Amino acid sequence: MDNLETRLVKLALKGDQRAFAEIVDLYKDRIFHLAYRMLSNRHEAEDVVQETFLRVYRNLDRYDPGQKFSTWIYRIGTNLSIDRLRKRKPTYSLDAEIGDQDGADGYALIPGDNRTxxxxxxxxxxxxxxxxxxxxxxxxxxxxxxxxxxxxxxxxxxxxxxxxxxxxxxxxxxxxxxxxxxxxxxxxx
The missing domain is CATH 1.10.10.10 (Winged helix-like DNA-binding domain superfamily/Winged helix DNA-binding domain)
Structure with a gap:
C-alpha cells in the first residue's frame, strides 16, 4: 500500500487529477470514520473530510515522503476535528424534532431550575x-x-x-x- 500511496502522491504532484482522485477514494471513508468518532455528527464529519482533502491538495508539495502518507493525512483530519470541537458551542433548538417521545417538543428538554x-x-x-x-x-x-x-x-x-x-x-x-x-x-x- 505504501508503494501505491507514494506513486499516487508523485503523480498528483505532477498534476494528475486521477491520481489525486484515487488518494481521495483510498482515504475518504477512513477520514470520515475518524471525524465521526470525534465529532458524533455526520454533517460535521463530512465537512472535515472535505476540508482535509482541500488541505491535502493545497499542501501536497509540503508532504515529506520520509513519513507515512497515512500519518500525514490522519494528522490533518484529526487537527481539523479538534479545531471543530474547540469552536463548538452548544446549539439548542426548541423546535427540533425529537425521536419517538410521544409528541414531546423541544420545550420538554429544557431543564427546570430546581436548585434549592x-x-x-x-x-x-x-x-x-x-x-x-x-x-x-x-x-x-x-x-x-x-x-x-x-x-x-x-x-x-x-x-x-x-x-x-x-x-x-x-x-x-x-x-x-x-x-x-x-x-x-x-x-x-
Whole structure:
C-alpha cells in the first residue's frame, strides 16, 4: 500500500487529477470514520473530510515522503476535528424534532431550575474552594491553570501568551492539576 500511496502522491504532484482522485477514494471513508468518532455528527464529519482533502491538495508539495502518507493525512483530519470541537458551542433548538417521545417538543428538554438554597450553597462553596486552591498554587502553575481552566484557552494559545513551548505548558498544567488534587483531597479547612 505504501508503494501505491507514494506513486499516487508523485503523480498528483505532477498534476494528475486521477491520481489525486484515487488518494481521495483510498482515504475518504477512513477520514470520515475518524471525524465521526470525534465529532458524533455526520454533517460535521463530512465537512472535515472535505476540508482535509482541500488541505491535502493545497499542501501536497509540503508532504515529506520520509513519513507515512497515512500519518500525514490522519494528522490533518484529526487537527481539523479538534479545531471543530474547540469552536463548538452548544446549539439548542426548541423546535427540533425529537425521536419517538410521544409528541414531546423541544420545550420538554429544557431543564427546570430546581436548585434549592442548599444546592446553591454547595455550588458556591465548591467554587470558593477551587478558587482558593488555585490561589494557593505556586505562581508558575497558577497562571497556567487560570488561563487553561478559567479562561478556557488552548495549550497553544497559552504557549503564545506566555511565550513558552507547548511542552512546558503541558507539564505545568499536569503538575498544577496534581497540586490542586492534593490540596482538594487533604482535609484542611
Amino acid at each position: 438554597p442548599e444546592t446553591e450553597y454547595m455550588i458556591s462553596e465548591t467554587r470558593t474552594t477551587i478558587h482558593e486552591a488555585i490561589d494557593g498554587l505556586p505562581p508558575k502553575y497558577k497562571t497556567v491553570m487560570i488561563l487553561r481552566y478559567l479562561q478556557e484557552l488552548s495549550l497553544q494559545e497559552i504557549s503564545e501568551v506566555l511565550d513558552m513551548p507547548v511542552t512546558t505548558i503541558k507539564t505545568r498544567v499536569h503538575r498544577g492539576r496534581e497540586f490542586l488534587r492534593k490540596k482538594l483531597e487533604s482535609p484542611q479547612r
